[in-house]
């Protein structure tokens with residue numbers, strides 16, 4: 001078996017309605033490319049990417065799930081092992097945003113209680129077709145106390161950051177330092193914080 | 205005579221008979237159908253039971269089914285207030301408009317149905333646009349567009365109903381006497397899948413209509429993602445039939461072949477039947493058991509890595525391998541799968557072979573490499589896989 005080339009292994013999961021861009025987001029993150037035509041995900045897909053965070057090599061094992069209801073029995077069995085979950089909606093699709101609540105409920109039902117979550121409003125490059133404004137995304141994230149970012153897999157906006165923030169949050173938790181170091185960390189504010197110390201170390 | 209010519213001759217012979225010997229046909233097609241004449245399209249029509257073995261029944265069956273399909277389009281594809289051929293039928297139009305308009309919410313409202321349809325249509329739309337992206341076939345215009353759809357200023361094109369601007373702003377105007385007119389704003393998306401010119405349509409639009417009609421006619425099941433991957437290869441075969449008399453009717457013929465095939469694999473697509481006999485979990489278990497009996501070492505290795513069969517075999521089996529290989533290989537696989545009277549025993553053998561062929565790599569690999577290997581099966585000569593599968597008893 002291959003030699004262990006990482007210090008930590010984090011299992012992440014991407015969920016959200018069909019067509020919001022989960023597969024594109026993952027592809028952008030793992031292969032730094034965008035193809036506008038992906039086959040739809042049937043069941044569950046898988047990618048690996050290793051990032052460096054605070055001097056630690058972290059292997060991210062990322063599961064990309066199918067969005068349609070039919071696949072939920074297959075995909076919810078993966079929630080349990082996940083340490084971080086990305087909930088994705090499409091800013092040009094109202095329904096996908098409304099369903100975020102449904103996806104959150106799914107997480108409550110099937111995932112570990114302390115799973116780290118993050119909401120992504122994807123396709124933010126399509127401003128002319130936008131129907132969900134950023135404030136609504138922020139509001140729902142605040143309401144549930146989770147992180148939020150708008151992303152574009154196409155224009156490569158915030159994709160790497162999103163994964164790294166999620167990974168960092170998990171790291172905080174695993175090393176048990178979160179409250180000690182940063183008691184009042186209001187995660188939503190971090191999105192404007194491009195030059196936050198420590199951020200550049202991640203995935204640089 | 206070359207082997208290829210000999211094979212062609214065998215097919216010529218079998219199709220020249222008045223009554224096709226299905227058993228013999230199955231034996232022939234099991235080894236692959238030569239890419240000439242209408243052999244493949246015709247074989248599939250017979251193997252899927254769309255056509256019966258008696259040649260003299262074909263003309264009638266085809267004529268009836270094709271007329272029926274056209275009827276489906278007239279009744280189910282056109283927006284309410286249209287009845288296909290006679291557009292000037294003002295009375296009828298007004299009759300509908302009087303009691304029924306887009307804002308009436310009664311369950312009987314045709315408009316209510318129309319908007320409900322749009323929900324699954326939206327899903328179909330996303331998927332047909334993502335069908336076989338590595339080849340350009342589905343983006344090409346068909347030589348045989350559906351006449352009653354393509355001459356409608358876009359109005360009867362299904363995808364025009366679900367472009368975001370249409371969904372969010374079906375403009376309702378009232379005129380005198382409760383007469384309601386809808387202005388579906390038809391702003392076109394400037395993406396790759398640009399709407400064709402009036403009078404033309406792309407193959408993906410045809411596939412969209414087939415799936416839409418299937419979902420309408422099978423409301424208990426509706427549309428489930430992945431059905432696009434089942435209809436795709438069938439449509440491809442029918443729409444590239446060298447015999448233009450057949451190709452012209454690719455849409456209708458494909459619809460009935462697809463419906464027949466779905467009759468056999470429908471359960472894979474129904475969540476509540478996952479655990480039932482014939483459901484997808486049962487299929488995955490069959491594969492798993494076969495693997496266990498053929499090669500315990502590899503079975504145990506995957507198990508110890510907690511690499512559950514559903515990570516790869518769910519998609520393999522649900523889609524009859526259509527996402528795992530390039531289209532020509534998929535078509536070749538389906539020749540064999542459709543010839544299998546004990547459907548889907550041979551499919552399971554193929555899947556099992558795919559794992560066994562990668563034996564050495566799998567035993568070496570860690571969990572992640574193995575998932576990748578099985579989810580992105582490496583390029584391979586498909587005949588190697590099929591020959592291996594035949595050798596499994």
Ligand SMILES: Nc1nc2c(ncn2[C@@H]2O[C@H](COP(=O)(O)OP(=O)(O)OP(=O)(O)O)[C@@H](O)[C@H]2O)c(=O)[nH]1
Pocket residue numbers: 016017018019020021022023024025035036037038039040041042065066067068122123124125126151152153154155334
């Ligand atoms: N403009 C724009 N389009 C995007 C972006 N991300 C994805 N898309 C488009 O959205 C479509 C769907 O993307 P996918 O990644 O396949 O969607 P998915 O969430 O994986 O969908 P399922 O596999 O069906 O659950 C693709 O055809 C892309 O072209 C983005 O950031 N910007």
Ligand SMILES: [Mg+2]
Pocket residue numbers: 022023024039040041064065066
């Ligand atoms: Mg996907």
